[in-house]
Amino acid sequence: MSEPLLKVENLKQHFRISRSYTVKAVNGVSFEIYPGETYGLVGESGSGKTTIGRSIIRLYNPTEGKIIFDGMDITGKLEGKTRETLRENMQMIFQDPMASLNPRKKVSDIIGEGLDIHHRYKSREDRAEQISAMLRKVGLSPEHASRYPHQFSGGQRQRVGIARALIMNPKLIIADECISALDVSIQAQVVNLMKDIQEETSCAYLFIAHDLSMVKYISDRIGVLHLGYLVEAGTKEEIFSNPVHPYTKSLLSAIPHPNPEVEKRRKSIAYDHASSGIDYAKGTEHNVGGTHTVLATDEEFDKWVNLR
Amino acid sequence: MSETPKKILDIKNLDISFKTNAGIVHAIRGVSLDLCKGETVAVVGESGSGKSVTMKAAMGLLDSNAIINSGEILYTYTDKDGNEVTTDLLKMSRKELRRDINGQRIAMVFQDPMTSLDPTMTIGKQIMEGMFLHKHMEKEAARKRAIELLDLVGIPEAEKRFKNYPHQLSGGMRQRVVIAIALSADPDILICDEPTTALDVTIQARILELIMDIQKKMKLSVIYITHDLGVVAKVADYVNVMYAGKIVEVGNVNEIFYEPKHPYTWGLLSSMPDLDTDDERLYSIPGSPPNLLHEPKGDAFAARNQFAMAIDEKEEPPMFQVSRTHFAATWLLHPDAPKVEMPVELKTRIERAQKEVAKYL
Numbered sequence: 001m002s003e004p005l006l007k008v009e010n011l012k013q014h015f016r017i018s019r020s021y022t023v024k025a026v027n028g029v030s031f032e033i034y035p036g037e038t039y040g041l042v043g044e045s046g047s048g049k050t051t052i053g054r055s056i057i058r059l060y061n062p063t064e065g066k067i068i069f070d071g072m073d074i075t076g077k078l079e080g081k082t083r084e085t086l087r088e089n090m091q092m093i094f095q096d097p098m099a100s101l102n103p104r105k106k107v108s109d110i111i112g113e114g115l116d117i118h119h120r121y122k123s124r125e126d127r128a129e130q131i132s133a134m135l136r137k138v139g140l141s142p143e144h145a146s147r148y149p150h151q152f153s154g155g156q157r158q159r160v161g162i163a164r165a166l167i168m169n170p171k172l173i174i175a176d177e178c179i180s181a182l183d184v185s186i187q188a189q190v191v192n193l194m195k196d197i198q199e200e201t202s203c204a205y206l207f208i209a210h211d212l213s214m215v216k217y218i219s220d221r222i223g224v225l226h227l228g229y230l231v232e233a234g235t236k237e238e239i240f241s242n243p244v245h246p247y248t249k250s251l252l253s254a255i256p257h258p259n260p261e262v263e264k265r266r267k268s269i270a271y272d273h274a275s276s277g278i279d280y281a282k283g284t285e286h287n288v289g290g291t292h293t294v295l296a297t298d299e300e301f302d303k304w305v306n307l308r
Numbered sequence: 309m310s311e312t313p314k315k316i317l318d319i320k321n322l323d324i325s326f327k328t329n330a331g332i333v334h335a336i337r338g339v340s341l342d343l344c345k346g347e348t349v350a351v352v353g354e355s356g357s358g359k360s361v362t363m364k365a366a367m368g369l370l371d372s373n374a375i376i377n378s379g380e381i382l383y384t385y386t387d388k389d390g391n392e393v394t395t396d397l398l399k400m401s402r403k404e405l406r407r408d409i410n411g412q413r414i415a416m417v418f419q420d421p422m423t424s425l426d427p428t429m430t431i432g433k434q435i436m437e438g439m440f441l442h443k444h445m446e447k448e449a450a451r452k453r454a455i456e457l458l459d460l461v462g463i464p465e466a467e468k469r470f471k472n473y474p475h476q477l478s479g480g481m482r483q484r485v486v487i488a489i490a491l492s493a494d495p496d497i498l499i500c501d502e503p504t505t506a507l508d509v510t511i512q513a514r515i516l517e518l519i520m521d522i523q524k525k526m527k528l529s530v531i532y533i534t535h536d537l538g539v540v541a542k543v544a545d546y547v548n549v550m551y552a553g554k555i556v557e558v559g560n561v562n563e564i565f566y567e568p569k570h571p572y573t574w575g576l577l578s579s580m581p582d583l584d585t586d587d588e589r590l591y592s593i594p595g596s597p598p599n600l601l602h603e604p605k606g607d608a609f610a611a612r613n614q615f616a617m618a619i620d621e622k623e624e625p626p627m628f629q630v631s632r633t634h635f636a637a638t639w640l641l642h643p644d645a646p647k648v649e650m651p652v653e654l655k656t657r658i659e660r661a662q663k664e665v666a667k668y669l
Binding site: 044045153154155156183184185186187188189191192195210211212213214216240250251253254255256257258259260261262263264265267268270271 | 354355479508509510511512513514517535536537538539540541542544561562565575576577579580581582583589590591592593596661662664665668
């Protein structure tokens with residue numbers, strides 16, 4: 001196997017609210033992303049998935065742990081050079097396409113901002129050329145360049161967000177719930193677009209979402225996050241055909257099937273962490289087989305594996 | 309209950325426009341739907357298809373720039389003397405609706421529990437508000453009833469929670485409180501406008517099961533407004549598929565999911581991610597919904613429809629009857645139309661779904 005593009009080791013992200021109260025959003029999460037693959041991070045709200053994305057792109061300063069991107073350590077204080085390569089090679093697509101685009105800027109300036117900052121063009125014509133090529137790539141037309149964000153529909157706006165991330169030709173794109181705000185039929189369009197782009201540019205995605213069914217479509221490997229712990233990780237086949245952790249099971253069973261006769265008879269599996277007696281802090285990583293790992297104590301592991 | 313269910317809400321040919329700076333937007337273009345006692349009806353469609361506006365019209369919550377061009381919304385109920393009364397909700401004034409209908413007979417659960425609760429009031433007070441207003445209850449009785457309701461919607465330690473403020477509760481708990489408020493005056497009809505869109509999948513499943521449970525206990529009629537077909541499959545008896553201000557297909561839930569006839573319904577069903585296949589690409593309906601600022605000519609869906617025929621550009625299709633309960637507005641059902649089958653992928657998916665059903669029987 002080739003070198004991982006991104007290596008997250010024992011990442012901890014704590015937020016100190018007051019002298020006596022610290023929110024422990026992420027508690028020792030480790031995973032790797034290889035070039036050109038998609039890693040899906042799922043979990044409910046408050047599980048720390050967005051925090052992880054933001055720590056990786058260094059919007060936060062990680063409390064503990066190491067993040068290695070393309071062979072560089074990007075934790076701690078960033079050197080000028082490291083910072084520049086990081087900003088060029090890692091980009092983010094945000095959840096709400098309405099809130100993440102500056103309403104007072106034209107689409108061409110939103111997309112071209114990265115080019116401006118990093119001086120990635122020779123002449124004005126070259127800049128315009130790059131922007132229209134990018135617009136075509138995301139399924140918009142070059143005439144759209146002189147419009148403002150409010151003149152677009154939600155799906156189109158998210159395409160602008162994708163174009164903005166892609167123009168730097170990044171190696172890793174962090175997509176934070178980038179389709180949750182869109183309609184079902186538009187979600188499919190955006191996910192397909194992201195897949196096409198990956199084929200063309202072989203960039204890697206960190207796809208953060210709470211909707212497991214979409215994650216299954218786009219991801220190669222999946223990590224399930226709960227309360228700041230990575231409770232289960234593996235390839236999508238491993239997670240979907242053989243979930244081990246009770247939380248993963250409840251997540252999978254909560255996905256509604258478009259099949260009324262089945263859906264009316266099925267009850268979802270509930271998982272109540274408080275009463276389950278599982279203490280994530282005590283668990284260690286256990287290998288289920290292949291790359292499939294689960295966070296558990298030895299007893300829990302035996303119990304869950306024998307259960308199936 | 310062996311008798312045939314009674315119609316409780318009957319929307320007939322509703323037609324609504326909005327006056328905006330850009331011009332007149334014809335948002336609802338002749339919508340008819342009905343709801344029988346104890347049943348669950350789902351209205352499905354993309355954002356902007358007019359599903360919320362239809363229900364807001366029934367509640368008298370339309371914005372002031374709305375113009376009701378035609379139609380009636382007939383609501384049948386038993387008044388306090390035990391007589392059956394049918395009124396047209398569109399003919400009532402806002403004041404009358406407020407006094408007699410809203411909350412008391414037709415209650416609504418909104419999408420975002422964060423914005424539909426008052427942050428400065430304890431949840432107990434918010435639940436009792438409706439009881440004082442509509443039922444003129446004594447304080448002690450209302451308090452008792454409020455705690456019962458909190459119990460009913462599955463909030464543990466209801467007595468303690470009674471004094472909490474909304475910000476002290478999680479998103480799922482807040483939505484439970486909203487449901488408790490909606491139920492506080494014993495309504496006949498509960499309208500749920502995207503009740504779980506703002507919630508996590510695990511909590512979504514629990515809230516839906518809760519509403520179904522309460523519906524059985526209180527014999528409620530429920531209308532769901534949603535864009536999530538998975539939710540529809542779980543809860544609905546009848547489904548109305550809406551597109552560009554019109555209902556394009558209506559049927560019972562099995563007809564819509566196992567024998568859909570309208571190309572838009574095919575598209576919606578196909579674009580749902582399927583957990584059982586490893587397709588590389590997800591089907592997506594090309595293009596985006598039409599702008600209703602300009603009156604669509606012919607079938608509004610024609611531009612996005614790969615099966616569109618010449619007549620689709622000229623004339624709007626009427627509702628064709630497929631079975632006793634199943635109707636669809638597409639020219640493909642006209643006897644002279646060429647025979648068009650649903651896409652193969654969808655067909656195999658439905659066949660697989662039906663096989664799966666056999667396992668549960």
